[in-house]
Amino acid sequence: MASTNELVKLSASQMAEKLKSGEVSSKELTQAHLNVIESAEPSIQAFLKISGDTALEQAEDADKRRAAGEELPELSGVPIAVKDMIVTKGIETTAASKILEGWVPPYDATVVEKLKKAGMPILGKTNLDEFAQGSSTEHSGFHPTNNPWDTSRVPGGSGGGSAAAVASFEAPLALGTDTGGSIRQPGALTGTVGVKPTYGGVSRFGAIAMASSLDQIGPVGRTVLDTALLHEVIGGYDERDSTSIPEELPKIVKAAREGQKMDLKGLKVGVVKEIGGEGFQPGVKARFDESLTLLEQMGAEIVEVGAPHFPYSLGAYYIIMPSEVSSNLARYDGMRYGLRVMPPEGVPQTAANMMAYTREAGFGDEVKRRIILGTYALSAGYYDAWYGSAQKVRTLIIRDFEAAFEKADVLVSPTSPTTAFKFGEQIDDPLTMYLNDVATIPANLGGVPAMSIPAGLSDDGLPVGFQFFAPQKRDDVMYKPAAALEAALNEKWQAPLWSNLKTPWLDSANQTVEA
Amino acid sequence: MNSSRSCSLRGYGRKHDVMFDNYHEAMPTFTREQIDHLGDLARIALSDDEVERLQKELNVIAESIQKVQEVASEDVPPTANPVPLVAHLREDVAVTPLSQEEALAGAPRTESGMFVAPQILGGE
Numbered sequence: 001m002a003s004t005n006e007l008v009k010l011s012a013s014q015m016a017e018k019l020k021s022g023e024v025s026s027k028e029l030t031q032a033h034l035n036v037i038e039s040a041e042p043s044i045q046a047f048l049k050i051s052g053d054t055a056l057e058q059a060e061d062a063d064k065r066r067a068a069g070e071e072l073p074e075l076s077g078v079p080i081a082v083k084d085m086i087v088t089k090g091i092e093t094t095a096a097s098k099i100l101e102g103w104v105p106p107y108d109a110t111v112v113e114k115l116k117k118a119g120m121p122i123l124g125k126t127n128l129d130e131f132a133q134g135s136s137t138e139h140s141g142f143h144p145t146n147n148p149w150d151t152s153r154v155p156g157g158s159g160g161g162s163a164a165a166v167a168s169f170e171a172p173l174a175l176g177t178d179t180g181g182s183i184r185q186p187g188a189l190t191g192t193v194g195v196k197p198t199y200g201g202v203s204r205f206g207a208i209a210m211a212s213s214l215d216q217i218g219p220v221g222r223t224v225l226d227t228a229l230l231h232e233v234i235g236g237y238d239e240r241d242s243t244s245i246p247e248e249l250p251k252i253v254k255a256a257r258e259g260q261k262m263d264l265k266g267l268k269v270g271v272v273k274e275i276g277g278e279g280f281q282p283g284v285k286a287r288f289d290e291s292l293t294l295l296e297q298m299g300a301e302i303v304e305v306g307a308p309h310f311p312y313s314l315g316a317y318y319i320i321m322p323s324e325v326s327s328n329l330a331r332y333d334g335m336r337y338g339l340r341v342m343p344p345e346g347v348p349q350t351a352a353n354m355m356a357y358t359r360e361a362g363f364g365d366e367v368k369r370r371i372i373l374g375t376y377a378l379s380a381g382y383y384d385a386w387y388g389s390a391q392k393v394r395t396l397i398i399r400d401f402e403a404a405f406e407k408a409d410v411l412v413s414p415t416s417p418t419t420a421f422k423f424g425e426q427i428d429d430p431l432t433m434y435l436n437d438v439a440t441i442p443a444n445l446g447g448v449p450a451m452s453i454p455a456g457l458s459d460d461g462l463p464v465g466f467q468f469f470a471p472q473k474r475d476d477v478m479y480k481p482a483a484a485l486e487a488a489l490n491e492k493w494q495a496p497l498w499s500n501l502k503t504p505w506l507d508s509a510n511q512t513v514e515a
Numbered sequence: 516m517n518s519s520r521s522c523s524l525r526g527y528g529r530k531h532d533v534m535f536d537n538y539h540e541a542m543p544t545f546t547r548e549q550i551d552h553l554g555d556l557a558r559i560a561l562s563d564d565e566v567e568r569l570q571k572e573l574n575v576i577a578e579s580i581q582k583v584q585e586v587a588s589e590d591v592p593p594t595a596n597p598v599p600l601v602a603h604l605r606e607d608v609a610v611t612p613l614s615q616e617e618a619l620a621g622a623p624r625t626e627s628g629m630f631v632a633p634q635i636l637g638g639e
Contacts, residue, residue, distance in 0.1 A: 103621050104620070104621065105621075106613050106617035106618070106620055106621070107613065107617075198598065199596075199597050199598050200598045200600070213595060213596060213597065239605040239606075240605075242602070242603075243596060243598070243600065245598060245600065246600075246603060309586060312582060312583055312585070312586055314579075314580075315579065315580040315581070315582045315583040316580075316583050318576065318579075318580045319580055319583065326557060330557075330558075333558070334623060335622075335623075335630055335632055336618075336621070336622055336630055337621030337622060337623075338621065338623070339623070340623035340624070342633070343560075349633055349634060350633055350634050350635070351632050351633045351634060351635045352558065353560075353633075354633045355558045356554075356555075356558045356559060356560040357560050359557075359558055359559045359560070360559050360560040360561065360562070363559065365565075365568075368559055368561070368565065368569070369569060369572060369573070371557050371559065372550065372553045372554065372557060372559070372561075372569055372573065373573055373576065373577075375553050375556050375557045376545075376549075376553055376573075379553075379556070385584065388587070388593055389583045389584050389587035390583050390587075391593030391594055391595060392583075392586075392587035392588075392591040392592070392593050392594075393583045393586060393587055394593070394594040394597070395591050395592055395593060395594040396586060396591060398594060398597060430572055430575075430576060431575060431576065431579060434576075445597065446597055447596075447597025447598045448597075472597075472598055473598075
């Protein structure tokens with residue numbers, strides 16, 4: 001017998017221990033999170049769809065498998081939320097777009113199959129900017145999501161729903177997708193951990209395509225070890241994704257546990273000179289510098305590294321990404337699934353006109369902006385000057401990473417230039433909104449893994465994120481210092497960062513869970 | 516449907532070369548006509564207000580991303596996939612595809628196990 005509040009505040013790995021010892025069942029744990037979701041959703045709005053009944057069935061099944069003595073992964077029985085950019089068989093999946101409203105996928109994404117196989121109940125689908133396009137979740141076609149630290153502020157984006165759900169204790173873990181920072185920037189703005197694995201390290205089969213050469217599914221959690229455990233559940237080769245890396249995953253969980261020993265002797269940490277100057281808030285810089293000192297105190301050697309082409313990454317990203325978006329989103333044509341809007345009277349009722357009116361009605365402003373920009377960038381006569389140039393910059397970014405990793409084992413920077421901003425503050429100014437991702441985009445262009453962990457609160461009382469980058473296919477290399485820094489910060493604060501979060505929704509959720 | 520603009524889907528590609536006549540300028544400037552044309556190419560029946568707003572926004576965005584051309588010199592090869600991989604095929608073993616019913620389950624209109632599309636030819 002345990003109270004909802006005690007249970008949901010545990011880390012996923014602690015929950016896993018209690019499940020293993022039989023102290024709590026998956027059904028109880030899942031019910032506890034559904035209780036929190038019920039009381040938190042009016043103020044947080046992290047979910048687009050709650051799948052409580054199937055989650056409880058999946059939990060019962062996980063309990064049965066455990067009782068039958070089946071060998072199960074560590075996270076078996078621990079519930080999870082899934083970003084609505086990832087398809088779930090039988091559960092409505094919309095990418096937060098009106099054009100997919102009501103669509104129930106006939107198949108599961110590979111990562112969802114893996115969650116099911118591992119016995120992890122799926123609590124529901126989380127909100128996002130429409131088709132993962134945005135940095136605030138304000139571009140959701142349905143409703144915004146509120147930041148649990150201050151509900152008048154955005155949770156970041158596009159994965160604001162997954163980050164807010166984990167930050168508010170609605171879920172211990174979540175899946176996100178990261179094309180330019182959509183896992184890491186919301187992580188920074190909500191005081192949670194978000195990981196973008198190596199491109200190709202986690203199957204994209206069943207992730208709704210946005211920009212295929214940049215998209216990556218990854219784990220969201222409250223601790224580094226929790227994300228490591230989830231990373232190992234979802235990662236690895238998948239023959240259904242032609243960009244999936246046909247190799248074993250590195251030993252990620254082992255690296256995270258190693259990091260918890262807080263010994264970083266011999267590790268070289270490179271501070272990226274080009275990220276963190278103008279436009280970065282003083283409070284963000286201050287927390288970043290303090291974390292560097294902690295890394296140094298644990299034995300790491302801090303060096304400065306140059307990445308001279310990083311200042312061009314935002315420009316390259318805003319050519320490559322919309323180009324791929326315009327191509328990928330061509331599939332929403334009102335023919336085989338999703339919305340169909342016939343032309344108004346007086347306009348010929350043809351298939352072509354139906355498509356044009358369907359897409360006009362079904363897509364939101366930001367999505368249209370990117371499709372139009374991408375259509376231009378890919379058009380004959382402009383392809384070389386735009387897409388071609390951007391792909392060259394991509395080569396230069398990769399070379400910058402290679403040169404930097406010769407001087408340092410991991411690279412670090414602040415995750416986001418600012419803390420969480422207010423609703424509406426940037427929505428009418430696409431360029432300012434795009435700058436949110438200035439520190440996160442290089443990892444997507446370079447295909448390298450990167451993660452954000454909470455580094456404290458800024459002078460405005462809002463969370464700040466600290467970002468690690470590692471070389472391609474060496475995700476383990478960043479987990480070790482990330483876990484070490486997390487442990488050092490928790491020791492300094494005498495508690496995790498979330499202990500500063502006011503959670504009025506938990507008061508009403510608190511009840512004893514029936515054993 | 517909130518668009519007041521009637522949709523005129525011209526034969527796309529036809530007007531292409533004349534539409535973008537500022538190709539050789541360092542910075543592209545989007546005109547209303549071009550946005551209209553891009554809307555046609557992308558099959559989005561943009562409203563007049565949207566065309567106007569997009570024109571302003573895209574000019575600002577284009578100016579800021581133009582910078583990539585500064586470093587994209589001829590000797591730099593382009594990168595498409597950041598993690599180089601050799602193309603591989605799965606084992607040639609039959610797998611069960613979606614059933615006809617599943618494949619049609621999300622369709623706006625179906626008939627006799629088929630998708631129903633509006634008229635494809637004529638009408639314009």
